Amino acid sequence: MSASLEFARLRVRPRGLLLCLLMLIGQPAIAEVYTYIDAEGNRVYTDQPRRNAKKVDIAPSNQMNSAPRKSSQASSAKPRPGPLFRYQLLRILAPEPDSTVRDVQGNLIVTVTNDPQLQQGHRYRLLLDGSAHGEFGRSPVFSLTNIDRGTHQLSIxxxxxxxxxxxxxxNQPFHMMRISLSQKRQAQPCKTEEYGVRLECPIKDKPPEEESSILPFL
Structure with missing residues (x-):
């Protein structure tokens, strides 16, 4: 037999042809198959192309891929929300409605109360003029800074x-008045012990203490 892979020469018989094709399909190294009639009139099958040889069309293998394995751990389902919990009371304690806040830097402390107490997983959110201000939190006290002059609306x-x-x-209105330090000092004059304590009473403005006119005894 030649170096090329040639298969047994068969006379054209249906049974022999079928057997030969099955042998060809079973060969894992064969990529293409050719057939021709030799000098003795026998049909020959080979994997090497030759003159006057025809390529044989072979149906692709029907080998099935193994089905992917399902994960043994089922994906954890997200908890579904239950009925919405309702509070009997939620109120802003400070500042009071329609109050005027006087602060040089525009600072404000907001406190709230509710009944019943804050539930597990619930958080407060403050809205200033309809927009969320700051982060969610469980503290009922909020510190606001640098609020512009004018009237604003608070909501919790x-x-x-x-x-x-x-x-x-x-929505609960309040009025922010950012007066100057001198105006604040005029509205509430500084006392001696308040210099260096109140912002509008810097220590450099503290008047000198009067010297005692009583001479000490010699």
Missing amino acids: EIVDEFGRVAERTP
């Missing part, structure tokens, strides 16, 4: 762990 929300608003106060 309680938000649950699913982002739903459980309760919200109505």
